[in-house]
Amino acid sequence: MYKIFYKTELYVGKGALEQLKVYKDEHILVVADPFLKESGQLDKMLAYLDSSNDVAVFTEIVPDPPIDTVVAGIQAANGRRISIVLAIGGGSAIDAAKAMYYFAHQQGLFPDAVLVTIPTTSGTGSEVTEFSVITDAEQGTKYPLVSREILPDVAILDSNLVLSLPANITADTGMDVLTHAIEAYVSTQATDFSDALAEKAIKLVFDYLPKAYKNGQDSEAREKMHIASTLAGMAFNTASLGINHGLAHAAGAKFHIPHGRLNSILMPHVIQYNAGMNKGMQVTEKKTAHRYQEIAKLIGCSAPNPRMGVRQLIDAIKSLQKKLDLPVSLRAYGVLPEDYQLYKQEIAEATIRDKCTDTNPRVPNVSEVVSILENAF
Numbered sequence: 001m002y003k004i005f006y007k008t009e010l011y012v013g014k015g016a017l018e019q020l021k022v023y024k025d026e027h028i029l030v031v032a033d034p035f036l037k038e039s040g041q042l043d044k045m046l047a048y049l050d051s052s053n054d055v056a057v058f059t060e061i062v063p064d065p066p067i068d069t070v071v072a073g074i075q076a077a078n079g080r081r082i083s084i085v086l087a088i089g090g091g092s093a094i095d096a097a098k099a100m101y102y103f104a105h106q107q108g109l110f111p112d113a114v115l116v117t118i119p120t121t122s123g124t125g126s127e128v129t130e131f132s133v134i135t136d137a138e139q140g141t142k143y144p145l146v147s148r149e150i151l152p153d154v155a156i157l158d159s160n161l162v163l164s165l166p167a168n169i170t171a172d173t174g175m176d177v178l179t180h181a182i183e184a185y186v187s188t189q190a191t192d193f194s195d196a197l198a199e200k201a202i203k204l205v206f207d208y209l210p211k212a213y214k215n216g217q218d219s220e221a222r223e224k225m226h227i228a229s230t231l232a233g234m235a236f237n238t239a240s241l242g243i244n245h246g247l248a249h250a251a252g253a254k255f256h257i258p259h260g261r262l263n264s265i266l267m268p269h270v271i272q273y274n275a276g277m278n279k280g281m282q283v284t285e286k287k288t289a290h291r292y293q294e295i296a297k298l299i300g301c302s303a304p305n306p307r308m309g310v311r312q313l314i315d316a317i318k319s320l321q322k323k324l325d326l327p328v329s330l331r332a333y334g335v336l337p338e339d340y341q342l343y344k345q346e347i348a349e350a351t352i353r354d355k356c357t358d359t360n361p362r363v364p365n366v367s368e369v370v371s372i373l374e375n376a377f
């Protein structure tokens with residue numbers, strides 16, 4: 001027996017921002033990406049809010065938000081009895097807002113607030129997940145906060161908001177979508193429900209990410225990638241993720257590589273490890289290889305057997321990376337050999353502790369994680 005739970009109301013498509021008009025006489029804490037303020041987009045979005053609302057705006061968001069940002073955001077409410085936390089931006093802004101919402105609740109603040117999200121990247125799926133990834137700068141770690149409490153009540157998906165994403169961020173965030181979907185598909189908690197969501201997301205990424213990268217104004221490709229991101233979020237919110245994300249959290253905190261780009265670098269090596277391609281496949285690895293074979297078939301590879309399926313899937317991912325001009329190793333990204341040597345053990349230990357690693361199809365030990373990292377370096 002298992003329980004499938006989806007809470008978030010989705011408003012999808014052009015004009016979805018109109019949904020903001022329903023809020024009246026509310027106390028709203030807006031947590032938004034600074035880019036939106038600088039570009040003037042935020043004012044246009046907030047113009048949808050009725051003038052009866054009392055609005056506080058916090059835009060001091062940095063990528064991979066640290067705890068200090070969360071504390072500052074709660075303070076920005078300035079004693080208001082917040083009834084809506086409205087998060088607008090990429091995963092960093094949405095995760096920061098979710099953590100503010102969570103810690104404010106812990107302190108008895110914003111007791112009746114609802115959480116409304118408007119993603120402006122097509123990547124994290126944070127608008128439909130109970131995850132928030134926060135950086136502990138002092139410890140040099142990123143850790144996922146996982147709680148049903150931070151599952152957003154409402155998500156507004158308007159792909160017009162991602163038209164301004166530069167090509168490199170389109171590529172990074174799009175590869176994050178692919179990692180979510182593939183990890184959810186091979187997770188130990190995968191179900192037919194998460195499979196259906198992940199399969200559609202994978203298909204959409206291979207079909208539309210190169211188009212969105214090549215031409216950011218391709219509104220069909222933008223819309224499909226925006227939907228793929230949410231579908232993948234819905235998939236991993238029930239199935240969870242795996243070692244790719246465990247490693248990306250641990251290594252991301254040390255090397256400061258954009259999250260999706262780091263996931264992309266790690267992905268071929270994680271797949272190879274999970275499928276036991278470097279050694280003889282044991283029973284679990286055979287099962288996982290079979291799952292990767294299914295993905296390979298889904299994207300049009302012949303995949304005549306699990307081993308070939310895994311190889312073809314890895315090749316397809318590498319070919320996608322090439323189309324998106326993404327680096328294929330940590331070294332190519334610019335990680336220095338001395339930094340890699342300094343941190344590899346610490347990263348591997350943090351990866352084992354990361355919650356995402358718990359549902360990886362193969363149970364890793366520290367030395368295996370080091371060797372995945374070695375291959376990715």
Ligand code: NAD
Pocket residue numbers: 033034035062063064065089090091092093095120121122123124125126129131132133161162163164165166169173176259260
């Ligand atoms: P991001 O939010 O850090 O944004 C990346 C950059 O894009 C920023 O400089 C931002 O200003 C800019 N940007 C955002 N929207 C834009 C737009 N429409 N036009 C132009 N520029 C824009 O990137 P992200 O990949 O969306 O989020 C990454 C964070 O999310 C990481 O901290 C990661 O760990 C976390 N994450 C969370 C989950 C989850 O379920 N909560 C899942 C995966 C990743």
